[in-house]
Amino acid sequence: xxxxxxxxxxxxxxxxxxxxxxxxxxxxxxxxxxxxxxxxxxxxxxxxxxxxxxxxxxxxxxxxxxxxxxxxxxxxxxxxxxxxxxxxxxxxxxxxxxxxxxxxxxxxxxxxxxxxxxxxxxxxxxxxxxxxxxxxxxxxxxxxxxxxxxxxxxxxxxxxxxx
Amino acid sequence: xxxxxxxxxxxxxxxxxxxxxxxxxxxxxxxxxxxxxxxxxxxxxxxxxxxxxxxxxxxxxxxxxxxxxxxxxxxxxxxxxxxxxxxxxxxxxxxxxxxxxxxxxxxxxxxxxxxxxxxxxxxxxxxxxxxxxxxxxxxxxxxxxxxxxxxxxxxxxxxxxxxxxxxxxxxxxxxxxxxxxxxxxxxxxxxxxxxxxxxxxxxxxxxxxxxxxxxxxxxxxxxxxxxxxxxxxxxxxxxxxxxxxxxxx
Ligand SMILES: [Zn+2]
Numbered sequence: 504x505x506x507x508x509x510x511x512x513x514x515x516x517x518x519x520x521x522x523x524x525x526x527x528x529x530x531x532x533x534x535x536x537x538x539x540x541x542x543x544x545x546x547x548x549x550x551x552x553x554x555x556x557x558x559x560x561x562x563x564x565x566x567x568x569x570x571x572x573x574x575x576x577x578x579x580x581x582x583x584x585x586x587x588x589x590x591x592x593x594x595x596x597x598x599x600x601x602x603x604x605x606x607x608x609x610x611x612x613x614x615x616x617x618x619x620x621x622x623x624x625x626x627x628x629x630x631x632x633x634x635x636x637x638x639x640x641x642x643x644x645x646x647x648x649x650x651x652x653x654x655x656x657x658x659x660x661x662x663x664x665x666x
Numbered sequence: 667x668x669x670x671x672x673x674x675x676x677x678x679x680x681x682x683x684x685x686x687x688x689x690x691x692x693x694x695x696x697x698x699x700x701x702x703x704x705x706x707x708x709x710x711x712x713x714x715x716x717x718x719x720x721x722x723x724x725x726x727x728x729x730x731x732x733x734x735x736x737x738x739x740x741x742x743x744x745x746x747x748x749x750x751x752x753x754x755x756x757x758x759x760x761x762x763x764x765x766x767x768x769x770x771x772x773x774x775x776x777x778x779x780x781x782x783x784x785x786x787x788x789x790x791x792x793x794x795x796x797x798x799x800x801x802x803x804x805x806x807x808x809x810x811x812x813x814x815x816x817x818x819x820x821x822x823x824x825x826x827x828x829x830x831x832x833x834x835x836x837x838x839x840x841x842x843x844x845x846x847x848x849x850x851x852x853x854x855x856x857x858x859x860x861x862x863x864x865x866x867x868x869x870x871x872x873x874x875x876x877x878x879x880x881x882x883x884x885x886x887x888x889x890x891x892x893x894x895x896x897x898x899x900x901x902x903x904x905x906x907x908x909x910x911x912x913x914x915x
Contacts, residue, residue: 552792553685553713585717586788588795640699641803642706650699666795 504575510543510568511536517563520556521645524605527560531593534584542578543568548589551646557583591665602663603629608636608651610665626662628653669845671725672745673852674786675735676842676888678718679746682736683896684767685711686903687754696757703803704760710796717789737907741896747835748887751896755825758811758818762825765804769865770836771797773858782850805869812873819874826870827878834883837862842888 514536517527527533527547534546545564549557561581572579591610594602599609611624626636633655641664643650648661688708695701719732730738749767754760775797778790811822837859839847846852870877886892907913 549713549792551710551713552717552789552796553709553711555709584788585792586784588788588792640703641799641806642699642703644702646706646709650702664799666799 504540505538505571507536507538510538510545513567513571514545514564517560517567520559520563521647522602522605522607524601525598527564529595529598529601531589532560533564538577540577542580543572545579545581546584547581548584548587550589554646589666591663594663603627606630606660607648608660608662610663613665624665626651628656628658629660630658631656667841668726669842669849670851671722672842673846674718674722674725675745676747678715678722678732678735679744680750680767681711681718682715683744683746683750683899684764685709685715686899687750688760688764690754691760700757707764707800707803710800714789714793714796721785721789733907737904741892741900742890744890744892744896744900745888746892746896747832748884748893749829749832749835751887751893751899752829752832753895756821758822759825759829761804761807761811762822762829764800765808765869766829766833766866767836768797768801768804769862769869770833770858772801772865773861774853774855777853777858781852786851801865805865808869808875809873812870812875822873823875826875830878831881832884834885835887838885838888840888 511528511533514528514533515526519525519527519530519532522530530550532547532550534548535544536546537544545568547557547560547564561583564581565579569579590613592613594610602609606629608626608629623638625634626638627634628636628651631653633653635654636651637654638649639652639659640650642648643661647664649664650659651662652659685708688704688711691701691704691708693701695704715736716732719735723730723732723735747767749763752759752763772794775790775794779787779794781787781790808822811818813819837855839854839856843852843855847854866877
């Protein structure tokens with residue numbers, strides 16, 4: 504019989520549908536996995552309330568786990584929870600490095616004093632690493648991103664919003 | 667009267683109607699970035715609406731889910747503030763409507779984050795991050811348009827003059843909110859007003875806009891009294907699920 508940790512490890516193989524370089528555990532979407540003799544229970548939380556990928560993520564998690572759960576005669580549930588509210592602080596340094604390598608400028612820390620004062624954060628261009636960048640729009644290609652431009656290499660790029 | 671159901675409907679309907687209207691900007695934004703921004707904000711509003719309406723359905727205990735409440739109620743059964751159903755108009759109209767609402771939502775979510783009801787508090791804490799971000803966007807545009815050209819200033823000033831009285835519903839206390847407040851799971855909407863007025867004053871000053879002279883405020887949305895516009899909006903939003911009640915897509 505697999506332990507809760509074993510089930511969690513299996514979820515490392517489920518990519519985020521919009522940012523496939525990160526898996527749903529690295530994204531902080533998977534909050535807890537609990538298992539007992541009869542069941543496996545996964546709790547997930549949305550990055551944004553209206554994130555349209557949540558249904559797809561729940562389906563992907565079911566597709567990954569349910570054949571194995573039924574082999575062991577256990578039921579599987581995937582439940583959506585809202586607390587604690589998702590924060591970009593849950594992204595590890597390695598997850599942020601993967602984002603940058605993928606071309607998305609990673610978020611800073613929400614405890615950054617500038618964020619608290621509503622000032623613009625320093626956002627580094629994921630292509631040339633210049634910090635001479637400017638905000639084009641607070642909203643980008645998905646709910647979790649803003650749109651920036653690099654003033655050195657002139658590339659437009661996404662910045663993972665810091666929330 | 668089921669105060670909890672009524673209160674949650676108000677929260678859900680505000681977000682739903684505003685979200686639906688913002689979605690209508692898809693492909694019509696003045697620039698691509700704003701097309702994306704308005705529809706992203708609309709998406710957040712719909713997400714919040716889903717959570718509130720799901721809770722409302724549970725509170726009602728009649729087996730209705732978010733879809734049943736969104737698609738199978740008549741206009742008079744909607745509890746959104748009339749501000750949310752004001753037409754999109756031009757970009758400035760939409761920005762002013764959004765700014766007035768965002769400035770309220772920031773206060774509402776901050777207050778509801780302390781609700782004695784753990785589910786309400788959880789959704790409020792989550793929504794608070796989104797409403798703060800929305801307000802950054804709408805207040806920045808208030809300043810850009812107000813402190814822009816004489817024409818843009820004239821246009822948003824006119825939008826503000828028309829829309830401000832419709833904010834009345836947002837702060838109107840009644841038996842439902844009295845119960846919500848005394849039982850500790852909701853907030854007295856009137857208590858949100860001072861902080862909202864402060865945000866308004868600060869932004870209008872930066873935007874070179876004048877606060878319109880006090881006028882009689884429009885209320886009634888919370889009791890199901892709506893403007894004509896809501897019927898058209900719902901007709902479009904509800905047509906598919908009403909025509910094919912069990913349709914899946
Ligand atoms: Zn660059």
